Amino acid sequence: MPIFDYKARTQEGEMRTGVVETSSQDAALDALQKNGLIVISVGERGKKSIFEMQFGRGVRQRDIVLFSRQMATLFEAQIPVIQILRTLASQAIKPQLRKIVNEVMADVTGGMALSQAFGKHPDAFSSFYVSLVRAGEESGKLQDVFTYLADYLERSYYIANKARNAFIYPAFVLLAFVGVFTIMLTVVIPKLTSIFKETGTEVPFYTQIIISLSDLLRSYGLLVLLCVIGGIIFLWRWGRTPAGKRFFNTVQIRTPIIGALYQRIFIVRMTDNMRTLMISGIPLIRALTITEDVVGNVIYQDAVARAIAAVKAGSTISSAFEQTPEIPVMVTQMIKIGEQSGRLDFILENISRFYQKEVDSLVNNLLTLIEPILILVLGGGVAVLVAAILIPIYNIAGGV
Secondary structure, eight states, X not given: OOEXXXXXXXXXXXXXXXXXXOSSHHHHHHHHHHTTOEEEEEEETTSOOEETTOOOTTOOHHHHHXXXXXXXXXXXXXXXXXXXXXXXXXXXXXXXXXXXXXXXXXXXXXXXXXXXXXXXXXXXXXXXHHHXXXXXXXXXXXXXXXXXXXXXXXXXXXXXHHHHHHHHHHHHHHHHHHHHHHHIIIIIHHHHHHHHHHHTOOOOHHHHHHHHHHHHHHHHHHHHHHHHHHHHHHHHHHTTSHHHHHHHHHHHHHSTTHHHHHXXXXXXXXXXXXXHHHHTTOOHHHHHHHHHHHXXXXXXXXXXXXXXXXXXXXXXXXXHHTTOTTSOHHHHHHHHHHHHHTOHHHHHHHHHHHHHHHHHHHHHHHHHHHHHHHHHHHHHHHHHHHHHHHHHHHHHHHXX
């Protein structure tokens, strides 16, 4: 019988890892959830685990956003859940999403709770998603919960997509520049180098650097390419280790300009998660536990973990957040006011809204600055290359 490794949290937020020996992954999930565990990942030993926040296997976050909005709309029309699932399965464009919805419908038809049916597909529905649906079932407010989910996922998708799109243009331009520069070094420069050698022209040091780079790429181009690919693979694999992930997450939020953008993105994600979970009736400890799992950066995960420990010890979230320099003082002060006034959900909503506007402003400013910065960088590169080629040619022409 297959053995499955799992990673999960208890209702109190304690991390649990172990193994389950069952006939299938679905059976392993059922067994863990029946024991009251919030499953983070589960996978057959020797095979790749499935992580909840990766909308893989053909199901993307955009698909889940649309699915949630459709669920909210159909619930508002007071359509039975089985009919809703049947309708959405028939309308799903992605085959993988259609398969998942059909399996959820079959489980619900068989008497399983909707949240439990969603929980069997952690590749599409995160613990955050499942916990909200479970809270909606317990409170009888599934319609409101799916509205919260749709709004939250749309906000998250919008922020992540806007930040990602801000870097597509410069990445494409820089990649094109590297390609053109490489072609120049391997095709154009060698022909000019032969002219310099035939005429015995003494070239400046910067031209000699360009010629050396050209010789390196022509002689060891394949080796250089393999080294670059190997380096990328090494960094990617190291980045999946705890030490590598912490390093890259730290660089991510401390890089000038870009770091300020990502800090605001994670604050929006953290506060928006907490607020959405709290207004859905999720207990505070459990809301913090789920937020820790989905915030997406180990620095902020550590901050939430300290908040969980503080709340369990009878302290406050704001006192724990004060220990994290990456969380602005304004955020901790506002959370403290929310805790003292008993309106923490309202304060978290205001923090999230404020920093979402900050993200929009930073992205717009970044897009405005990218073009002149790229012009300066590319212009400098072209100037060096042209100077390295033209100055020796002028010297040859002057000698003639």
